Amino acid sequence: MSSAADSSRGNGPASGTTKEEAASLPPHPAALTTRCAAVLGGGSFGTALSQLLARQGTQVRLWMRDKAVIESINERHENPKYLAGQNLSEKIKATSSVAEAVSGVAVVLLAVPTAYFRGFLLEHMSVLPVGVPLICCSKGIENDTLLTPFEIMEYELPGKYHRYIVVLSGPSFAKEVINGKPTSVTIAARDPAIAKLAQYYVSDKLFRAYRSTDVIGVEICGAIKNVYAIAAGACDGCDFGFDGRAAMITRGLAEIARLAVIKGANPLTISGLAGVGDLVLTCTGNLSRNWQVGNRLAQGEKLEDVIKSMKMVAEGVNTAKSLMQMVKKYNIEMPIAEEVYKVLYEGKSIEEAMNSLSSRALGEEIDDTVKEVVGLPAGPSAPVVARQAGSGLRQSSLTLPGAGGIGVDDQHTPSKLVEHLP
Template sequence: MGHKIAVLGAGSWGSALAGVLFENGHTVSIWTRDNDQKEEINNQHTNKKYLPQFSFPEDILASTDLKEAVTGAEALLFVIPTKGMRAVAKQVNALIDHKVTVIHASKGLEEHSHKRISTILSEELVPSWLTGIVALSGPSHAEEVIKKDLTTITAASETAVSAQLTQELFINDYFRVYTNSDIVGVEIGAALKNIIAIGAGVIAGLGYGDNAKAGLVTRGLAEISRLGIELGADPLTFMGLSGVGDLIVTCTSPHSRNWRAGYQIGKGKEIDSILSEMGMVVEGISTTRAAFELAASHGIEMPITEAIYNVVYNDSDVEYAILNLMQREGKSE
């Protein structure tokens, strides 16, 4: 028997996940702030700005009324930018009046507070209405999921029942879901890989090859692991789908907004111009600042993150930043 799921956010990933849920036999509603987008989804069954190759099933309807979207839902899937997560969670908290499982498929850290998304949700949603909070994360591009390309991701939660429910909601022949109890590690891996993806795009834009890319990804994983372990993550999580898996897919594909932003930086374009032309949130930009500040507060060395922070926020020359990385004092791996 299917469940009723409210998907909060109608970007590319929210659209793709809504399609997976519907195909699995669930009743799906989508919430969007944009009335034009709502009309397009409901009348044309498309989402051309975010996912032009995708057509929604006619039974998936969008609404700009958050109450209408969440009423009666057994699970709420948050798929919105990190910067909007707290505000939307506050609104949802005033509307829910029954037990729900809360799932999020967003990847980032809150600016200023540096908090993970599950922490934001737990702070804003009344615990008595929650069966659990789940992070859905892993190596996955919406553009490939809608083509039913083989995809494997992780449902992480401190509440095993909620992780298992999420697995059951999404799993099918092309979309495989594993459960994990280490939500700290899964969320840290998901957020910080976007920083390394910007770096991978930068070196590609500068014309460097596979050697440079492999070195950046490997040392980037070391940085992610150092900070994650300091924050309480299981080191083995970073060897899994939401660690090295997500890092590989995001650092090697033009589907990644973060990679594309980095590539344009490497080509000499200004950050503001890049973000304006893309017209979509590039989570790695704000996450770079949050991770840089978080690492500093914990005394964790993250030289790649620091280099990208200086390029993005201090207008450092990208080639000079790379040279500084290469000229750091030799040390044991």
């Protein structure tokens, strides 16, 4: 039985689609509507992406290891392990053979968790097709090598594949994608033409991909937001309030920016869907497995029990280890990430972690690493400069509150007082 959302972007207008609506769909050459796609990884995201492609009219071959789930998808059109109760399209055929999955396809999507990504690639790369977009949808940083899935692909795959490696990232809960909630993501490839092709392959009216060539920025943002989602879940579990969570998200973003620019990201990517978008989603949406990890730790559960009972991947748990290694490697400040690591692996309580964060020396909001990239001078911020109509640039004047009566002598001007601060 096909799902109701099937063929929302097929060859012609889907049933019930008005002429006007059809006209607003992206142009769709017939050659591409009859395409076949492979999705490698039959967890929640791989299954949701398969359903997304199937509803667009694409034949999908979904690779997974679990024989019982394969049988269930092919016979009952359901993935009972990861998305129980969701009716899947008949256009999705599950298989345990990667060679069968990728044979003759126009596009391949990879949704294998980062910890298994390299092993998967090494085992199956000999059958991967050359010349079709290979869209990497995993979000993590491998321990020890500190490589992202895209970087692992570039490292392991022969050069003939490199042009075709693509990253898909952004705010996209599997459960919402599969239910046809409006979702927007970023799709990035070094070659803009490949990014455009991949964008075209996955997009429809309910799933919009914006393209980018900032592969590293998109991937780093998507990978490390998981660690801050753990922090946000812990904040919520400890009832640190909306203020506390907003601070955690925003200061988390500052840490993401620091690492991303060191890795060569375009700072503007950080304010996009893969950056702010996904960070906000996973730090505020309780569908996030990473948020759930933090939240359950705050309820007093042990990490190993949370992981065992979850049965799904929370990438932030491993990526927190990689971030600790990156903090040392690049000598950067990522205090929230460090505290998450200590809570996960060193038995530090969330309250102690919060206390350590709030006892840190007061500092500037925008740090030097980011200032350098956006062309601002390092060190203490220069005085604010405002543009005044007709008179060019002027320095904004600071009015001293005491000047009119409290009594400000030479020794107690703000510039004198500040000399006594740490």
